[in-house]
Amino acid sequence: MYTQCPECLSVFSVDARTLAQAHGFVMCGHCGTGFDSIATLADQLPPEPFHELPVNEPGVEPPRLELAVFRPKAKTEPEPAETPPMRDDFADLVVTPRFARNPHRERPRRWPWIVACAVLLLGLAAQMGWALRDSLIADPTVGPWLRQACAVLQCRVPMVRDVGKLHLLARDVQTHPSVPGALLISATLRNDATFTQPWPMVILRLTDGNGKVIAMRRLNPFEYLDDVEALHRGLAPGATTALVFEVEDPGHQAVAFDMEFE
Template identity: 25%
Template sequence: MSLVTKCPSCLTRFIIKPEQLESHEGQVRCGQCQHIFIADDYISATAEPEEFLRAKKKAALISKPIVFVILGLSILLAIFQSLYFLRTEIAKQWPAFKPALKSSCEYLGCSIPLPQHAELIVIDDAELIRDMTHEGLIKFNCLIVNNAPFIQSFPSIELTLTDKHDVALLRRKISPIEYLSGLEKRPDDGFAGNDEIQVRLNLKTADLPVAGFRAFIVY
């Protein structure tokens, strides 16, 4: 075992061997300031370099698998987080993965909501028709077209009735449940890609002087 001693004059530390102490009756000369002193008075034991290297190598061998395990778990966690937060986009872009995603969500207690890209859905052929047989009743007809190549969630229609000066008189948000009533479609079925829905609604306006309207797709 090697020993470490410290020069009391210049405080320099250096390694000595036990046999060196035996041959000089414990006296050593500092290589820095040439001061001679009794090494035993300022000595401390240290591990042999070989022992230190073996211990360091053993610690490295133990720590490497742990590092790889932690790294692997971190990668898996990142993958699962990406799948969770991007599950809607993944199901949209790669429909073949949707059954697997749904099975995973059933286990995790989550769901896969349908995409909601309002900019890809348009209102066409919209019109207001006053019902001459029923006072205070008008008919709102329009065609909703999903221009996306993928299925989407059915949107709502924000309808604003205006007077002849384009001042808003009444604003309503028409839900899918309302405009799909009577059709062979349910809101949960989703709005198929490149599909269209004919909307026909009766609206009560009482005595409001309705002269126009504005209609927008919203989610």
């Protein structure tokens, strides 16, 4: 989901957790303005170029929710238990002579229950491992063990995305040497994580002398990477790669640019 700052018109990507922390009130990371992110909340961005996201007008009546996914059962009062009739505790007592008892009586088998509990514990551990797979793969201690085990079992460890471990070493922008009215932007990227990451989504912003965004482009990996095998292989740990982008020249007002990864 996306929202827009009403002051600097910067567009940000938000998730449900971010919206829930302050009931939709957020701070702009560019100009520091506090604003209601729900006012311009949108599932998808309109076609470029655009300046402002449409404002969500509040409805007269709140929306009614019909599709329930869970409803707790109503608590019921327990019925009073009937008082059993009085009886003699020793009326049904049967006394067996000591010599008539069987000393070799078969004891109940417990190993089926032990096996069943062990299987259930293994299943629970597997479910927890799958739910926490991203954290385990990114962990510097557990991650190498998982990759070694997967190499022995001939499986593939899912790639984990951590854009905080992507380091931009260099960047440059110049006029395109062969295409008129276009810019050629180049960047050198390094993966400082200890695990393979998928290629990131790249956000390019061109700004004027006052820092105002006059052009923005969001590029998916398949838009700037032609090598299909490298796209599926991901960015290896410690690997350095060069990225090249061809964008339309917005004019002489663009004096600076910045790059962000998602």
